[in-house]
Amino acid sequence: MSTDGLIVVDKPGGMTSHDVVARLRRLARTRRVGHGGTLDPMATGVLVIGVGRATRLLTYVIGADKTYAATIRLGQSTVTDDAEGDVISTAPAGGVTDEAIRAALAALTGEIDQVPSAVSAIKINGQRAYKRVRDGESVDLPARRVTVSRLDVLAIRRDQPDLVDVDVEVACSTGTYIRAIARDAGLALQVGGHLTALRRTAVGGFTLAEAATLDELEQRAPEVVDLPLAAAAARFFTRRDASLDEAKVLSHGGPLDAVGHAGPYAVFDPAGQLIAIVSERAGRARAEIVLAPA
Numbered sequence: 001m002s003t004d005g006l007i008v009v010d011k012p013g014g015m016t017s018h019d020v021v022a023r024l025r026r027l028a029r030t031r032r033v034g035h036g037g038t039l040d041p042m043a044t045g046v047l048v049i050g051v052g053r054a055t056r057l058l059t060y061v062i063g064a065d066k067t068y069a070a071t072i073r074l075g076q077s078t079v080t081d082d083a084e085g086d087v088i089s090t091a092p093a094g095g096v097t098d099e100a101i102r103a104a105l106a107a108l109t110g111e112i113d114q115v116p117s118a119v120s121a122i123k124i125n126g127q128r129a130y131k132r133v134r135d136g137e138s139v140d141l142p143a144r145r146v147t148v149s150r151l152d153v154l155a156i157r158r159d160q161p162d163l164v165d166v167d168v169e170v171a172c173s174t175g176t177y178i179r180a181i182a183r184d185a186g187l188a189l190q191v192g193g194h195l196t197a198l199r200r201t202a203v204g205g206f207t208l209a210e211a212a213t214l215d216e217l218e219q220r221a222p223e224v225v226d227l228p229l230a231a232a233a234a235r236f237f238t239r240r241d242a243s244l245d246e247a248k249v250l251s252h253g254g255p256l257d258a259v260g261h262a263g264p265y266a267v268f269d270p271a272g273q274l275i276a277i278v279s280e281r282a283g284r285a286r287a288e289i290v291l292a293p294a
Contacts, residue, residue: 070178
């Protein structure tokens with residue numbers, strides 16, 4: 001059985017994030033596997049997988065900033081805001097200038113109120129929005145405040161007369177829909193827009209450079225964990241080293257004295273093993289999750 005820890009997967013297109021989890025459950029020979037942030041089936045790239053006790057770290061991974069490479073097609077709108085959905089409207093985009101395209105995308109940077117794509121995994125009264133849309137319902141989702149910290153235009157291509165393809169790189173907060181950026185840019189330019197390609201290049205500090213393909217993981221199964229639990233926490237959190245007595249207190253859920261670290265942060269025992277993720281308040285450091293073996 002694989003050790004507890006994280007796996008950085010280069011997700012292929014055509015698979016859901018749950019499909020990847022199901023594959024890793026088989027390879028790692030454990031049911032205790034989860035992912036740190038959904039990627040659409042069309043999308044490829046960084047998907048962080050947790051195995052064993054490391055699944056409890058995934059809530060922090062999900063909240064990390066993310067980076068994407070994407071292609072926006074102007075001149076067509078689709079029901080899903082990406083290439084997987086049917087085209088619902090077209091407008092000739094050949095006359096839209098490069099300057100107008102750059103201005104429309106610049107307006108979608110910074111802190112913005114973004115309406116998620118209707119075909120999304122957001123739940124409405126307990127049911128996924130995408131299922132309601134597929135069942136023929138009209139879905140209106142409320143806007144969410146997100147941060148697009150960087151949106152770089154890499155290329156503007158005019159390979160077809162009435163369509164414009166825009167290659168971009170986006171750095172953003174969790175919860176940002178790149179599909180919605182494509183949709184909103186198209187709306188602003190009055191020609192419609194959708195996403196034709198999406199590749200996640202980073203989640204927090206985890207990048208494509210360390211990602212393994214499913215074929216590579218298959219070859220080394222069941223030893224599929226890249227980052228054992230302690231190493232994963234050391235990569236993701238500020239570190240605090242505890243004394244033996246402190247480690248005993250914390251491993252049983254007790255508080256430690258605060259040391260002034262901005263939290264949450266990771267606490268390790270003298271042997272270098274991860275004990276807990278803690279945060280400080282009112283002069284005490286209290287465990288958010290205890291990860292020491294029972």
